Amino acid sequence: MHNRMILADCRDALPKIPSDSVDLVLTDPPYNTGLKASNSTRLTHFFDDALPADEYRALAREVCRELFRVLREDRAAYVFMNWKSLGVWLDALAGAGFRLKNAIVWDKVVQGLNYQNYAYTHEFLIFAVKGQFHPRNRGLEDDAWHDLWHIRRELRQTTAAVEHHETVKPEAVLRRPIEHASEPGDLVLDPFAGTGTTCVVAKKLGRHFLGIERESRYHAVAVAELTRTRPDAAPARCGRTWRETPCEAIRRPRPRTRRASRRAWKAHR
Ligand SMILES: C[S@@+](CC[C@H](N)C(=O)[O-])C[C@H]1O[C@@H](n2cnc3c(N)ncnc32)[C@H](O)[C@@H]1O
Numbered sequence: 001m002h003n004r005m006i007l008a009d010c011r012d013a014l015p016k017i018p019s020d021s022v023d024l025v026l027t028d029p030p031y032n033t034g035l036k037a038s039n040s041t042r043l044t045h046f047f048d049d050a051l052p053a054d055e056y057r058a059l060a061r062e063v064c065r066e067l068f069r070v071l072r073e074d075r076a077a078y079v080f081m082n083w084k085s086l087g088v089w090l091d092a093l094a095g096a097g098f099r100l101k102n103a104i105v106w107d108k109v110v111q112g113l114n115y116q117n118y119a120y121t122h123e124f125l126i127f128a129v130k131g132q133f134h135p136r137n138r139g140l141e142d143d144a145w146h147d148l149w150h151i152r153r154e155l156r157q158t159t160a161a162v163e164h165h166e167t168v169k170p171e172a173v174l175r176r177p178i179e180h181a182s183e184p185g186d187l188v189l190d191p192f193a194g195t196g197t198t199c200v201v202a203k204k205l206g207r208h209f210l211g212i213e214r215e216s217r218y219h220a221v222a223v224a225e226l227t228r229t230r231p232d233a234a235p236a237r238c239g240r241t242w243r244e245t246p247c248e249a250i251r252r253p254r255p256r257t258r259r260a261s262r263r264a265w266k267a268h269r
Contacts, residue, residue, distance in 0.1 A: 002187060002208040005199065005226060007219045010191035010212040011059070014066035022070045022210070023186035025077035026177050026198050028169055029063070031085050032056045047215055056085070060092035063191060068096040070189065074131040076181040080106075080169065081124045089126055098128035106173055108153035125149075125177070137179050144176040168194065171235040174201040182207055196222025204235045 001021070006013050030049045051059065067077055077098060081089050086103065094100055104125040151172050174197060182188060184206035190198040193211030195218050202209040203226060213219045 001210055003203075003210075003226075005193065005196055005211040005213065005219060005222045007214070007216060008212055009214045011062055011066075013212045014063065014070065014191060017066075017070045017189075017210070019069050020072045021187065022189045023072055023075055024178065024182040024188045024207075025067050025071055025079075025190075026174065026188055026202075027078070027190045027192050028080040028194065028198070029060070029089070029192040031082045032088075033082075047218075057088055057092070060088050061095060064089075064092040064096035064098070067189075067191070068098060068130060071130050074129070074133055076101075076127065076129045076133050076177070078177040078181070079126040079128070081126060082120070083122075083124065086124055086126070093126065093128045098130060100126070100128050101133070102127045102147050104147045104149060107148065107150045109150060110153050125173075127177075133181070135180050136183050144180065149173065149176065168197050171197065171201050171204075174198050175205065175235045178202055178205055178207060193222055194218050196225050200225050200229050201235045203229050203231055204233045206231060 001017055030047070030051075032049060032051055032053075034050045036048050036050050071077060077093070079089050079093065090100060090103075104127060106123045106125055108121050108123065110121070151170055153170060178188060178198075178201060182202075185208070187208045187210060188198065188202040189210045190196075191212045193199060193213040196211050196213070199209035199211040199222065209226075211222060213222060
């Protein structure tokens, strides 16, 4: 099961994936925002994202159980989430057997979908592992090794994917977990693939991919994007910070030793 976009409900498709066959899970599930495709006026390309709380919990539990089964030992799973549904996915991941390691905060720099109760500017990326985990990238070049990422959410992306989906993640955000937790030739699974951005970035980075999406309009965009994507095309590296400064300009070099790390910490207090 390599390099495929499956059109299905992931609860039906995941049980068909062999156990211990996936090297990395990276996914962006529905956040249960309460929005529906039919009654959302401003968001033209949204999907139904309004399950009763108990059904949403059941979905998270069922999916996490399967993700734990298909993931190889000593490998990682990353799940994007908002603050409201974070607890649901932390519980589901831990209940399935994952060890919760961190919740990375993605500062989107420009605000998201809510303008009333402090405009949302951040999302979480849960980092959980099965067994022991060792980072794959030894020489990180940017601030990816912090758990606070400033990566600008693109407002006017022009790719076909963005024209068809409201919640497309920037390639720079997807690139980091893929580089941190997998190697070229590994298999990356996204069971809520949408327009396939995770799979596109995985392909650009020389990984195999497996995407699952239940809506045919998004699935079709994903297939077209993946067909267009060349395996060696470098994904976007980084967005811009709130000061419009390229992330590269504000990043600090990673201290190589404990002593250097202590010195750097003192210098930045
Ligand atoms: C937050 S979006 C992911 C968008 C994606 N990151 C992208 O770049 O296009 C979540 C996606 O999960 C899909 N979805 C929701 N429930 C699903 C299910 N049970 N099985 C498969 N896909 C599902 C939705 O149709 C939606 O496209």
